[in-house]
Amino acid sequence: MPDVSNAVRRRLHERFGARLALTLFVAVPAAALAGLLAVAVESAWDPFRELDQNTASALHDHAAGHPLVIRTLLWISDYGGPTPSRVLIAVLAVVLWVRGARRLAVWAVSTMVAGAVLDTGLKTLVDRARPHLPNPFAHAPGASFPSGHAMASALAGGIVVLVVLPLVGRVGKVVAWTVAALAVFAVGYSRVALGVHWVTDVVGAWLLAVALLAASVSAFQTWRVEHGLRPARPLAEGVEPEEPQELGGGGA
Numbered sequence: 001m002p003d004v005s006n007a008v009r010r011r012l013h014e015r016f017g018a019r020l021a022l023t024l025f026v027a028v029p030a031a032a033l034a035g036l037l038a039v040a041v042e043s044a045w046d047p048f049r050e051l052d053q054n055t056a057s058a059l060h061d062h063a064a065g066h067p068l069v070i071r072t073l074l075w076i077s078d079y080g081g082p083t084p085s086r087v088l089i090a091v092l093a094v095v096l097w098v099r100g101a102r103r104l105a106v107w108a109v110s111t112m113v114a115g116a117v118l119d120t121g122l123k124t125l126v127d128r129a130r131p132h133l134p135n136p137f138a139h140a141p142g143a144s145f146p147s148g149h150a151m152a153s154a155l156a157g158g159i160v161v162l163v164v165l166p167l168v169g170r171v172g173k174v175v176a177w178t179v180a181a182l183a184v185f186a187v188g189y190s191r192v193a194l195g196v197h198w199v200t201d202v203v204g205a206w207l208l209a210v211a212l213l214a215a216s217v218s219a220f221q222t223w224r225v226e227h228g229l230r231p232a233r234p235l236a237e238g239v240e241p242e243e244p245q246e247l248g249g250g251g252a
Contacts, residue, residue: 030211034146037204041145042126052198056131059193063137070137073190077138080187082119082148085156086112092160103223104240108159111216115155118208119148128201136195146205147197153187154209162217165238173236 040048063069078084089112096105123143130144157180165173188202220239221231232241 028211030207030214034204034207034211037200037207038122038126038145041128041198041200041204048200052131052200055199056133056192056195059189060133060137060195063193064135070194073193074138076186076190077149077194077196080149080153080183080190082116082152085152086116089156089159092163096163101240103220104163107216107220107239108163111159111212112152112155114216115151115209115212118212119146119151119205122146122208123148128198131195131198133195138194138196140196144197145201146208147188147191147201148205149191150184150188150197150202150205151209154184154206155213157181157184158209158213162213162234162238163240165236166241177235 037048063073089108093105093109096102096108122145126145127143128145130140161176161180164176168176184206188206191197191202192199217234217239221234224240225231229242232239
């Protein structure tokens, strides 16, 4: 009897453990925090309003008078925007599809599409005005919350890292996550310093990206279990640990 119960628990863990962990401890908290942030932003809650105004002014003043800093921020903002991020993932998806990793290609594209839909919907729903700073360094149309640049770059960075993790060693994994995190932070910082987003726009976008990535990875884990594959450890192995074999010539 103990052997049977242990086998049942092990089977339940294999079937639901990874999904529940991602959903309960990552996706749900991140989405809940993003929702609370959206409510606070829409209601112009004083602590967040003061944080936004003080941060925007401080970063703007820090960049003012430094043409090289401003050019660098503009460059980061341009190349870290939604269009370059989506083109990057589209190219990655084509490569994956051609090489036979079609599950990964579909996952990558669907995650980016979901992010674009979420960004557009929340911008319409919250309809937050962008900052109005003296002598802004850049201008952007549309509503402010959440930051499309911050969300798209975070999603793209996460997708790329989760795809390449099976291809690199332990040091490579640390480097991949570190580079992605720094790049995402740089894009978010540039949007606030340029005066086109509030800091809460950027933080909200990051939370939404984390929630969406966790949810999409959880769905991918469901597919793996239903097709007899072991649950992966996404942060260490990526979403498809078998990827090197697939890219080496196997089909999907």
